[in-house]
Amino acid sequence: MDETSNIDRRRFLKTSAALSGGLLMSFYLPTFGKTPKVASSAAPATFEPNAFIRIGADNSITIICNHSEMGQGTYTSMSQLIADELDADWKTIQIESAPLGEAYANPIFKAQLTGNSMTAYTEWERMRTVGASARSILVQAAARAWNVDPASCQTKNSTVIHPATNRRFSYGELVDKASGITAPNDVKLKSTADFTYIGKPVKRLDTPDKTNGKAMFGLDVSIPGMLVAVVARTPVFGGKLKSFNADKAKAIPGVRHVVQIDRGVAVVADGYWPAKLGREALEIEWDEGPFAAQSSATQRQQYAQMAKTAGKVAQKEGDVAKAKGTKTINAVYEFPYLAHAPMEPLNCVADVKDDSCELYLGTQAQTFDQFAAAQASGLKPEQIKIHTQLLGGGFGRRSVLDGHVIQEAVQVSKAIKAPVKVMWSREDDIRGGYYRTVSYHNIRGVLAASGQPAAWSHDIVNESFIIGTPLAGSMVKDGIDEIAVEGAAELPYEIPNVQVNWHQAVSPIPTLWMRSVGHSYNAFVKETFIDDLARTAGQDPYQYRRKLLEKQPRLKQVLELAAQKGDWGKPLPKGHARGIAVHHSYFSYVAQVAEVSITPSGKVKVHRVVCAVDCGPVINPDTVKAQVEGSVIFGLTSAFYGELTLEKGRIQQRNFHDYKMLRMNEAPDVEVHIVPSTDKMGGIGEPAVPPIAPAVANALFTLTGKRIRKLPFPADVRA
Known part of the structure; x- marks a missing residue:
């Protein structure tokens, strides 16, 4: 070129x-x-x-x-x-x-x-x-x-x-x-x-x-005169900087500056390694604040109590309190904080001058980054220029509305009057906040004498993704964060009495949308609980869903296609079982059949996943297949390993050794069947994430007779 x-x-x-x-x-x-x-x-x-x-x-x-x-x-x-x-x-x-x-x-x-x-x-x-x-x-x-x-x-x-x-x-x-x-x-x-x-x-x-290596990601950017910075941030959410001594940091060869910024202390050096060593040498005292006593256990207790209070009604049809039936099932579901963990950790190059600011980074939210940079630099938005690079993974992590990474880079560059690249380590990213929210669910189902569901009541407790952000005006209705309840507040199954309530939790831990967002946990509740109702009624989970989806033709069609291609009802090797799940999100319809076994140690082994998808007109079938395959791996990673725990106001996990990714030998064969469609077009980057974990969990129930209602899966699913 x-x-x-x-x-x-x-x-x-x-x-x-x-x-x-x-x-x-x-x-x-x-x-x-x-x-x-x-x-x-x-x-x-x-x-x-x-x-x-x-x-x-x-x-x-x-x-x-x-x-x-x-x-x-x-x-x-x-x-x-x-x-x-x-x-x-x-x-x-x-x-x-x-x-x-x-x-x-x-x-x-x-x-x-x-x-x-x-x-x-x-x-x-x-x-x-x-x-x-x-x-x-x-x-x-x-x-x-x-x-x-x-x-x-x-x-x-x-x-x-x-x-x-x-x-x-x-x-x-x-x-x-x-x-x-x-x-x-x-x-x-x-x-x-x-x-x-x-x-x-x-x-x-x-x-x-x-x-061939020519592709430019944010981490690859280098401009003349650029230095590298790492930032020491409070280890406790809600904490503040009390004092610091930079003498030992400045003694590290290659360290040029030590600068206090809003989010902590930045060590600026000729390269990443001296900047990292300089940060380690800093003497810092933090005011940890009141959240330092918080833990996952105390948070769970708080959420469980909140679930018993009156929430805001996100969906209501009929009257669940007056519904009559022969059997009632009650269940509690729990989901942890999750980190996005993109392969390329966060980074941003900023070059601030008196009348301009240029940014180089991989970002999903250029407009919000522009305003964040303007606020941090004191310049007008039109004086901010952004050079968008390729992103080494996003999953929502690079669409933070407060632009904190940008603000750090801009503040450092402005202070030292030179271009600077702020780099986050893997540990910074996993412990630095902006997670998919933890959530707690109470759900109750009532079965009629026919075995069909007569009532469905679902209480959701979690933090808001949207309230307090620039998007609140379009995504918050009657005080309800629509993203927090998505996948639950538009129940597709034909049930006469439905009520979904939302309880907003408040925490200094910053939360953020992550691939499939509210659907990621609400679909698990919906699709495993409908399985419970089917099995309690003595009916086949696939046929049970079919009956309840008569008014949802596109959803029913992918369900039928997945069951057909996934050999639903056909014999399996000894020790294997199939589970099925279906979900509608982002205007697309997805059904999955997972073939699962359990290893001698009690670990889950997913052998095969058959996925049927209707996303309307298709631009590139290879892209659709790749996105579905990636979504299955993403969803399985969260189901197998995704968990961040809190102790003394701190996230305990640090890197891929204790926040694991699915390995190649654990990945199943994934078959993707695209429904030819001229109906309304939908998205494809996220819709295949929500059904995979419940499909696997439903298969595990067949194998063990035990219902998993807390993710990730336990180390031994037989216990």
């Missing part, structure tokens, strides 16, 4: 006069309420501000992606949408992360934010319109040059063709000719039958650079 095609968009705009062989295309979306601007002839045919495509005279096509790439395939899927409508040659596609800008905002959150499994369905039409608009401009340019009707022209493989005269222009040859031409307000999008790339397993755009 030459230097011209490698430059970033911001530098391209600054030097556009020198790069007259490049064409930056945009389109007008009424959503943004702005009219495209045509640049002067010095910068040919640049439409502002909604720029997503850049075509070079060398026929290269750069797609500027407004969603972060963290392994989920966003760069490729967004490019497929654009390239298909553009009729581009896939071999010429290059990708570039978008700068900050209103045009690049998530259409729902109105901010640059990647998460909630919404990239595909929120951009399905918009990115196709981007490609179709650009194609329209190129066709008009060619038609003008040939003095023919644009309708008589065709496009294919980055070429405009006039079949009647067999004349053709490559897109690169039309760069100058396209200057000043605007696309029509309404462009016609392709029908499904005409798709070239959409719905096909094209090669991912980010794979080559990740294979």
Whole structure:
């Protein structure tokens, strides 16, 4: 790749006069309420501000992606949408992360934010319109040059063709000719039958650079004059810095500065290792505060008491108190704090000057990072520039709304008047907060004489993900955090009397959405408890669900497909059992059948997972399969090992030796079956996480007769 095609968009705009062989295309979306601007002839045919495509005279096509790439395939899927409508040659596609800008905002959150499994369905039409608009401009340019009707022209493989005269222009040859031409307000999008790339397993755009080492993650960033900092933070949640002595730290070779910042004390050095040694040499006294007496045991007692109080009603149908039945089942479920534990720990490079601040990091939340940096630097938001890098895993951890990592880097850079990279260690990340919340559940089911459920009552106790954040206005209704109760407050099963209550716990431990968020624990409760009702009624768990999902056709369809492909009801090897679970989240529908056995030591062995998924129209089936496979591994990791415990206000786990990841030899065979669908499109990054743990737990019940209601699974599931 030459230097011209490698430059970033911001530098391209600054030097556009020198790069007259490049064409930056945009389109007008009424959503943004702005009219495209045509640049002067010095910068040919640049439409502002909604720029997503850049075509070079060398026929290269750069797609500027407004969603972060963290392994989920966003760069490729967004490019497929654009390239298909553009009729581009896939071999010429290059990708570039978008700068900050209103045009690049998530259409729902109105901010640059990647998460909630919404990239595909929120951009399905918009990115196709981007490609179709650009194609329209190129066709008009060619038609003008040939003095023919644009309708008589065709496009294919980055070429405009006039079949009647067999004349053709490559897109690169039309760069100058396209200057000043605007696309029509309404462009016609392709029908499904005409798709070239959409719905096909094209090669991912980010794979080559990740294979050859050229890919740039946040940790890879190095800019001239950059130093490295690590921060000593309070070991107790809610604690404060009392005093510190930096003499011993400053004596470490390579240490340049020791700086007090809002979240603790930063040691700045020539590299990570001297900074780490300097932090270890610091003499610090902390005011641990009142939370220093808190433990997981005391927290459980508090939550159990809270579950007995009146909560806020998140869902109510009928009257659970008056429901009559022949059998009643009561159960308590408990779930621990979980760390996201991405393979690339948190980091951020900040370069603060008097009138600007540049950030380099892998992030899911550019807009919130911009405001965090503005607050920490004292600059205006428009003076903040963000260079988004590839993310070595996110799972929600890199979408913190308070931008604490950014604030640390900005405060240090501002203090030392030099660019600095703040790096978190694995221990910093696991012990530093922002976890999936701990939760406690009381649930009660009443069975009618027919065996069908007559009532379902569910009390949920946990901390809020949203209350007190900028998103509270759109995600908190009647005082209820919708994310905290998701997966429970929209029960799909046909039950006449349902009530779901939420009890908000308060703690200084910061919580954050983690892959599948509230669905991750609520689906486990829902899918294991419905199994309990089925077995108590003496009915097959699969058939029991089918009867209760008559009004949920998409959910019923994936349930039936998973059961068929997963050989439900067929003989198994001795000591093996199957479990089934189904769940709807992020507008997608997933069912899973897990084949499970127990080792001689009592450990769970998952042999095979069959997954059926309906996510509506599919952009790239390979991406769907990869996301489902990854979700199964992610969910199993949490079910097998995910647990953070609290003692004296401190998290006890530190690294992967005591907060384990699923190993390759523990991974099951995963089969993914995609339902062909033209229904509403849903997300795919998270929906396959919630069903896997309950599917395994349901199989374990068949093997042991014991119901697991607390995660992670015990070391010996037979005990």
